[in-house]
Amino acid sequence: MDISQGFLFPPLPIEIVFGYGAIERLPVKLKEQHVTKPLVVTDRGLKEAGLLDEVTAIICKSDMPFAAFADVPQDSSTTSITSALELLEAEGCDGVIGLGGGSALDTAKAVAFRKTNTSDISTYIGLNKLENPPLPIFAIPTTAGTGSEVSYWAVFTDDTTRVKVSVGGYWVFPKVAICDPMMTLTLPAHLTAATGMDALTHAIESYTNDSYQPISDILAYRAIELIGEYLRPAVTNGKDRRARYGMMLGSMLAGIAMNPTRLGIAHALAMPLGSWDLKIPHGIANGILLPHVMEFNMVANLQRFVKVAEALGEQTQGMGMRAAAERSVTAVRQLLTDIGLTTGLGDYGLTEAKVLSVVEEAMKSGNIAANTRQAAKEDVTAICLATL
Ligand SMILES: [Fe+2]
Numbered sequence: 001m002d003i004s005q006g007f008l009f010p011p012l013p014i015e016i017v018f019g020y021g022a023i024e025r026l027p028v029k030l031k032e033q034h035v036t037k038p039l040v041v042t043d044r045g046l047k048e049a050g051l052l053d054e055v056t057a058i059i060c061k062s063d064m065p066f067a068a069f070a071d072v073p074q075d076s077s078t079t080s081i082t083s084a085l086e087l088l089e090a091e092g093c094d095g096v097i098g099l100g101g102g103s104a105l106d107t108a109k110a111v112a113f114r115k116t117n118t119s120d121i122s123t124y125i126g127l128n129k130l131e132n133p134p135l136p137i138f139a140i141p142t143t144a145g146t147g148s149e150v151s152y153w154a155v156f157t158d159d160t161t162r163v164k165v166s167v168g169g170y171w172v173f174p175k176v177a178i179c180d181p182m183m184t185l186t187l188p189a190h191l192t193a194a195t196g197m198d199a200l201t202h203a204i205e206s207y208t209n210d211s212y213q214p215i216s217d218i219l220a221y222r223a224i225e226l227i228g229e230y231l232r233p234a235v236t237n238g239k240d241r242r243a244r245y246g247m248m249l250g251s252m253l254a255g256i257a258m259n260p261t262r263l264g265i266a267h268a269l270a271m272p273l274g275s276w277d278l279k280i281p282h283g284i285a286n287g288i289l290l291p292h293v294m295e296f297n298m299v300a301n302l303q304r305f306v307k308v309a310e311a312l313g314e315q316t317q318g319m320g321m322r323a324a325a326e327r328s329v330t331a332v333r334q335l336l337t338d339i340g341l342t343t344g345l346g347d348y349g350l351t352e353a354k355v356l357s358v359v360e361e362a363m364k365s366g367n368i369a370a371n372t373r374q375a376a377k378e379d380v381t382a383i384c385l386a387t388l
Pocket of ligand 1: 202267282286
């Protein structure tokens, strides 16, 4: 951070209701926002797991009508956003509840802003391009990873180009985030691992990139500590209520931290890796990329990476700066092994031939500009190839 530039921390116009049992507050929060009939946006897996029924039962108890769209795909897309919007209009809903991981939450955000912003979707790609405020958005995460419940971004695939795009800005914030760790108790181990690594990547990229600042630092550093402490037990014993609480808190803090700072090379690459026919899950892509990106970035700010190592519980006393910074990479590699994420991106369909187009697309990302070490196309290509 250049101290002569000062810093800006955006307002956080979200009411965060956090803790076991927070979900019971949903009807009150809907009424406070003058919603009379919400649309619940979720995916089939959560419907089959009974979480949709749990949430709609709570809405029913307050005699409020609702509609439900349970067809969000693994990656939210313009097609599913349009289908959900048609249902919202047919049912006369006046608020949108996202229930799920990043895809469900981002679909809910997009449905809410598409209702009031009707130009071609490409008009709104980028930051602060929306013309009108959306319907009230309520976010109920069922994973501890995306941070979408507190972020002002909605990420989805544009089905005409098959590329992941982002719409961001103040109006994309949910009105209420209901963070109830109970909603994550049944999340399978492999999804806990992948989404948890997404959260850790948010925290580390926010903490070490070029836009770090005092307020996001506090949030991101605490997020690294929490995820370092609780991701292993959350993966190895999903019913560990303390671990689920710690992960949901860490993921949420990292989500707030990344709003003003943006991220780095891992997220720049994760977007195209989740596009086209590759569709590599976002958390997997970030988790596998993270130690490679840290290794590349470390020399640009050794001190920051020493702090990351310490936040992850590494002993660095008496070590030289370089060796201490390297402990941050070792710690992330050990974490990946411990949570069973030991594969390369080649196992998910990435080939040398595909790396070129992935890197081409990644270089357009604002996350490349935010990265702490200037990265040329050759550098990003080398990082990507190292993950195969
Ligand atoms: Fe992410």
